[in-house]
Amino acid sequence: MEYLNWRHVFKLDPAKEITDEALEQICESGTDVILVGGTDDVTLDGVLDLLVRVRRFSVPIALEISNVDSITPGYDYYFIPSVLNSRDTKWVKDLHHEAIKEYGDVLIWEELVAEGYCVLNPDCKVAQVTDAKTDLTVEDVVAYARMAENYFKLPIFYLEYSGAYGDIEMVKATAEVLNETKLFYGGGITSVEQAKEMAAYANTVVVGNIIYDDLKAALKTVQAVKSVI
Numbered sequence: 001m002e003y004l005n006w007r008h009v010f011k012l013d014p015a016k017e018i019t020d021e022a023l024e025q026i027c028e029s030g031t032d033v034i035l036v037g038g039t040d041d042v043t044l045d046g047v048l049d050l051l052v053r054v055r056r057f058s059v060p061i062a063l064e065i066s067n068v069d070s071i072t073p074g075y076d077y078y079f080i081p082s083v084l085n086s087r088d089t090k091w092v093k094d095l096h097h098e099a100i101k102e103y104g105d106v107l108i109w110e111e112l113v114a115e116g117y118c119v120l121n122p123d124c125k126v127a128q129v130t131d132a133k134t135d136l137t138v139e140d141v142v143a144y145a146r147m148a149e150n151y152f153k154l155p156i157f158y159l160e161y162s163g164a165y166g167d168i169e170m171v172k173a174t175a176e177v178l179n180e181t182k183l184f185y186g187g188g189i190t191s192v193e194q195a196k197e198m199a200a201y202a203n204t205v206v207v208g209n210i211i212y213d214d215l216k217a218a219l220k221t222v223q224a225v226k227s228v229i
């Protein structure tokens with residue numbers, strides 16, 4: 001249950017290359033966890049490679065499942081997205097139903113963490129793949145957040161702007177209606193200022209692409225997030 005207290009997360013994409021030196025800096029940065037996940041080209045080889053390399057360090061590692069073929073034992077947690085604003089039930093619960101039908105007898109439920117995603121950047125891969133309805137008002141998003149917490153009782157509600165910096169008013173309004181469910185924010189964080197701004201409202205701030213574009217800037221987001229009480 002330590003994920004309930006995570007403030008900063010680095011999300012590594014198993015489809016992208018990262019050098020040992022960069023990986024060491026990411027793992028030793030003081031981040032709370034390495035979350036391994038991506039939308040496409042996620043393979044078992046990529047997921048295993050990162051597991052073995054990150055295990056040399058003491059930071060926890062979690063796998064965010066995007067397809068069943070790339071799941072491997074050995075991760076500390078398995079995060080399972082359901083895209084609440086997808087127009088296709090496949091991404092909300094059908095793939096999940098299939099997986100539970102096949103593996104239900106052997107699942108270790110304590111290792112699985114359900115995430116209610118609300119994807120808001122229409123141009124990102126995950127919005128396109130899942131056919132997410134992204135033209136949402138604050139009232140729409142707040143209703144998804146309330147649904148996640150009070151109806152589905154999900155531990156995590158994830159406001160996903162992957163690749164673009166999000167709308168702080170959306171994040172603020174969402175934070176205001178959540179009590180038990182943790183608010184994850186992810187998308188477009190490239191600076192200390194942005195990291196701090198989102199950390200003021202989100203329980204957990206997820207930093208992804210900037211790791212590959214500007215490692216130094218990525219590393220600075222750790223202390224930025226943690227400096228916000």
Ligand SMILES: CC(C)=CCC/C(C)=C/CC/C(C)=C/CC/C(C)=C/CC/C(C)=C/CC/C(C)=C/CC/C(C)=C/COP(=O)(O)OP(=O)(O)O
Nearest residue numbers: 037038039066067068072073081091095096099103125126
């Ligand atoms: C020990 C052991 C092996 C345990 C596990 C056993 C098991 C089989 C568990 C399965 C249980 C279960 C219910 C599984 C669900 C299966 C499944 C396939 C669910 C669908 C998940 C889903 C909705 C995927 C859609 C894509 C998505 C939301 C991905 C999350 C990552 C994300 C948003 C990345 C951001 O995009 P990115 O790739 O970074 O984009 P850019 O490249 O443009 O940056």
Ligand SMILES: O=P(O)(O)OC[C@@H](O)CO
Nearest residue numbers: 162163186187188208209
């Ligand atoms: O890659 P960025 O834009 O930082 O987004 C982080 C994460 O929310 C992606 O799933």
Ligand SMILES: [Mg+2]
Nearest residue numbers: 013038208209
């Ligand atoms: Mg990415």
